[in-house]
Amino acid sequence: MxxxxxxxxxxxxxxxxxxxxxxxxxxxxxxxxxxxxxxxxxxxxxxxxxxxxxxxxxxxxxxxxxxxxxxxxxxxxxxxxxxxxxxxxxxxxxxxxxxxxxxxxxxxxxxxxxxxxxxxxxxxxxxxxxxxxxxxxxxxxxxxxxxxxxxxxxxxxxxxxxxxxxxxxxxxxxxxxxxxxxxxxxxxxxxxxxxxxxxxxxxxxxxxxxxxxNAWRQDALADAAPKVTGVPACDLLLLQHRQCIANTAPDQLPGVEAMADELKAKAATSTPAAMTQECKALRSMAEAMWDDDCR
Structure with missing residues (x-):
């Protein structure tokens, strides 16, 4: 599509x-x-x-x-x-x-x-x-x-x-x-x-x-992502970032897991809207580490 x-x-x-x-x-x-x-x-x-x-x-x-x-x-x-x-x-x-x-x-x-x-x-x-x-x-x-x-x-x-x-x-x-x-x-x-x-x-x-x-496509992908934080934008970011780093820099996977733990902890005390905004900001930084095949 x-x-x-x-x-x-x-x-x-x-x-x-x-x-x-x-x-x-x-x-x-x-x-x-x-x-x-x-x-x-x-x-x-x-x-x-x-x-x-x-x-x-x-x-x-x-x-x-x-x-x-x-x-x-x-x-x-x-x-x-x-x-x-x-x-x-x-x-x-x-x-x-x-x-x-x-x-x-x-x-x-x-x-x-x-x-x-x-x-x-x-x-x-x-x-x-x-x-x-x-x-x-x-x-x-x-x-x-x-x-x-x-x-x-x-x-x-x-x-x-x-x-x-x-x-x-x-x-x-x-x-x-x-x-x-x-x-x-x-x-x-x-x-x-x-x-x-x-x-x-x-x-x-x-x-x-x-x-x-593109936003609709991201929403569909987010619905299928593993529920780590319960916030679709964050869960999709974690899925895509983990997949990309696993292919391009597997030695950095502990950093991805640390980011997942931190976002999960924040989601427990923050609103979905605030988490969505934070993960949108994080996405731009994560994408800087991705190659073209990850996007």
Missing amino acids: MTTSRLLALPLLLCAPLLATAAPAAGLTPEQTFDLYARVLLEDDAGAARTLNDALRPAFDGKDAVTPAHGELAGAMAAPLQSLLAKQAGGARDSAAVPALMAANLRQTRCRATHAQVRDNAYVDDAKIASVSFTCQVTVLDALRPLFSAGLRDDSAENLKRFTDAYLLALRDAPRRELSGRLDLHPAKDNDYWYSGNLDALVSPVVDAVLPF
Whole structure:
């Protein structure tokens, strides 16, 4: 069945130019700035790109500050499903239509700022940070989980087609739910305008909502992992880490067992939510020790 790689390397070309020294610009609020970013990046809104460039152009010697790549995000998000469709008989026609369908879905996401809180930057004298809270409307895909699980158990042509047909239909017609997030914006010189140095906080939640398949796959694997802590994320981490270290560095297995004992003891006194967060953090460190075959 399909797994989805992280799309954090998407071309966030809206960020880098904004680190330049600014001259006075049209005064966009943090909320307005966020909305324009979202409309340009997620919705391919050419009007929003013009508005943002008009506001920032004095800071860039009369040049455009953002150069959006039309359809690039939708194309990157569509690629995993296109690969799956390409394996199916007669899937070429459906495959070609996926980027446009994904783009139409993203245009309805409507990520918008709800409010912003400006605070002092603890690391830069006399500088501020605007924490912008936002909501997005993302497609509800929960009904697809049984079809996805069936494909994991048996990746037959029938199961794959059943899942891809349902997913394509959901992209077009499924109801939506509200997703909340927060993005930090930083001011340029003299607080003339706001910019984001990293738009992952906007892009990643949307990608994860529209392409939840890697998370679903991890959930399925966690359900089958030996119950050491009783917390699925921790138990799956321990299983995968133990298997990888056994193959690549068996002399380090005592360290894995020590980590298992420590997590088991913590789980006895901590909440599942806190343990899940801790094991997510531990995963990034463990994965640094894994080779490609372990991932």
